[in-house]
Each structure stands twice: as structure tokens, then as C-alpha cells.
Amino acid sequence: MSTKVVLGTKFSPSATKVILLGSGELGKEVVIEFQRYGVEVIAVDSYENAPAMQVADRSYVASMLDGERLAEIIRNEKPDYIIPEVEAIATDKLLDLEKEGFHVIPTANATQLTMNREGIRTLAAEELKLSTSPYKFSGSKEAFKNAINEIGFPCVVKPIMSSSGKGQSVVKSAADIDYAWNYAMDGARGNSDRVIVEGFVDFDYEITLLTISHVGGVSFCEPIGHRQEGGDYQESWQPQVMSEKALAEAQHIAKTVVEALGGRGLFGVEFFVKNDTVYFSELSPRPHDTGMVTMISQDMSEFALHVRAILGLPIPNIKFHGPSASSVIMVKGESKQVAFSNLTEVLSEPDTQLRLFGKPEVAGERRMGVCLARANSAEEAREKANKASSSVVVKLK
């Protein structure tokens, strides 16, 4: 624990510099936490005025899958840390950059394994022998049908490269097969045509266990329960009540996977829990959307913890303020001038907070904000957060 950390002066040769690959709402909070330490922050995403760009020192518009362009920006900027913020990145290039001496968070190998469901699932189930749902990968319609036959109904189909439920559907009978294949092809990020077919786990509840690998070892936050629709998170709460046995098992698995991936940073490790059986689902080697609840539930949010871990600063404790919840503000439609109102009423409730991400437009459906609440129980906090998010009035021009 004796790493000597030196933070320089931004915009000077001594600056500590970081570059974010992806600049959404999660990155925005990471940038704010870096700004508190005077770190120089560069944000990159595929569109202008992305949330994290709005709080960064400068930004670039580039596709995360354009390895040549990313390498050019990175070699020119020479950041101390490269921080992936989304799954779909030209991770081959990150491996090259790491070999050149750049520091990728947590490691280039971790970002490569987790951007592709095949990488992380194979590591967890086959190398580390952890319990997961039954699964099969396929890269053609024919193989896909065979995979469904083998796994059985109901099953869950996902592109190997996607997030927030994009391209994900549940196949309940043969009638759903064509739709599931086409939906997965349309929803895939990048240009992969491979999918995972997973046996449907009829879980009692699911959690994200925020796990931090830092200079002092591995720490955990209180487990976060969440509810998803179509594979996309709607609300989360902390703590999720769990048996001691299930929690110990989840912590053990999380530590095993995180240590196998290596590197420093915060990880969102996802589990399904049925009775006391814990199934590993997947993992983000960076802050997790369901972890936004920690902006109200903890003195150091998941973003603050990620930044401390990255910089090599100690995390002696994580103070939990009590039962809390988050509830998303989903906007549907087409607009470049979304307006949010009724905020006085929403924020007149004690122990309630609001984050508006500042996304420049919506075309279809997009998460554009989140309400946060603290209360005497997780149930009460959920009610409060859900009431708040449904009270926000959204106008599209």
C-alpha cells in the first residue's frame, strides 16, 4: 500500500491526464470526480456534446470502433490512463497501446474479454468454473436454431456485443425464433453476427455487486437490487436483502473474476440469485448504470471509488448512508430540444435528488436522467424515486 501518488497541475507538463473512451452519463460523473483532483480530462465519443464532454477539459468526436483514429488521438495526447466507458471499443488497439506503455483501465485484456459476451462467459464458466445460466454461442441462423434446441424454451438471446438490452429478447416458443435472430442482428454493436443463447434463469432477484480493486485490496459496496425491462435497467435499490450465504458466495465469485481480469478500478458484477444459489451473469469493468444509486447512498459514489482506485489512492472505508433507490427518466420520441419540468414538485420531497444527463437529442427511446431518493427502507426509497421520476414532465419540441 505504499504506492506514491503524485497529481500534477492540469494544462502544464506535470498534468495527470486521462482520456475517456465513451462519454455518456456514467462517464460524466467519472469526469466530475477527476475534476475534483485537478486531473486533466479528455472525453471521446461518436457524437458532439455527449454528457461527459460537457464537463471535460476537451473532447474529440470519433467512433469507438475506429482503432486507427483512437490510437492517433491517444498517441498525440499521451494520457496517463485510458478509461473505457462503453463496451464496444476497438479493443485490439487497446492491447497494442498497452504494449506501447499506455495504462488501460483496468487492463486491455479485461476490456477485450468483457466487450464480448463470449470472452467473459468462457472465462467465468469454463476457466473459473463458476455457476452461470446454460449457454451456447452461434454465428449462423442454422447454428442458432440448433442452439435453441439444445438450451430449450424459454431462453434469452443477445448479440455478443451489445449493452442495455439492445438486441435482446426472450424466446418462449419456436414462433419467436426468427424475430429473435433478426432483432439480435439489428441490435448488435459493431459488426459481429454472433449471438449467445442463454437458458432463462427464473431468479428470485438480481443484483449488481460493485467490487473495487484498489491498492489496498478488494472492497465491496452493499449489494444493489434492480429491475430491468427488455434488458434495460428501470430502477435500482441498495441494499438488496440477501442471505449471508448468498452474499458471501457473490463476494467470493466477484473477487475471483475481478482478480482474474486484473488491474485497478471499479467493476459492476451482475448476479442472478435463486434461493441461496448465485449465478454469475456478466460484468462491467467500470461503473454500472444500476450503481447510479450510490450517488445518494454512499459518501463516495461508484464514480468517486473508480477514480480513487485508478489513481492509486487508498479506499479505507465506504460509508453507506442508508436505504436508497434510483429510478430512470426514459424519454420516447424524436427531439433535439427536450425540456424537463415540474421539478419544484419533484425536489420538494426531502432526501430526493435529480440528475439530467444533458444528452443533446432523442430518436426513439433514451435514458436522459435519473431520480435518486433515500428513506427508511429500500421499499420506501423505491417508491419515492419512482414517484419522482414519473412526476418529471418531459416535453419534446
Ligand SMILES: Nc1ncnc2c1ncn2[C@@H]1O[C@H](COP(=O)(O)OP(=O)(O)OP(=O)(O)O)[C@@H](O)[C@H]1O
Ligand atoms: N439468462 C437470463 N435469464 C433471465 N433473465 C436474464 C437472463 N439474461 C439476461 N436477463 C435479464 O436481462 C437483463 C439484461 O441482461 P444483460 O445484463 O446480459 O444485458 P446487457 O445488454 O449487457 O445489459 P447492461 O449492459 O445494461 O448490463 C438482466 O439484468 C436480466 O434482468
Ligand SMILES: NCC(=O)N[C@@H]1O[C@H](COP(=O)([O-])[O-])[C@@H](O)[C@H]1O
Ligand atoms: N448499460 C450501459 C450503460 O448504461 N452505459 C451508459 O450509457 C451511455 C450510452 O447512452 P446512449 O445509448 O443514450 O448514448 C454510455 O456512454 C454509458 O454512460
Ligand SMILES: [Mg+2]
Ligand atoms: Mg447487464
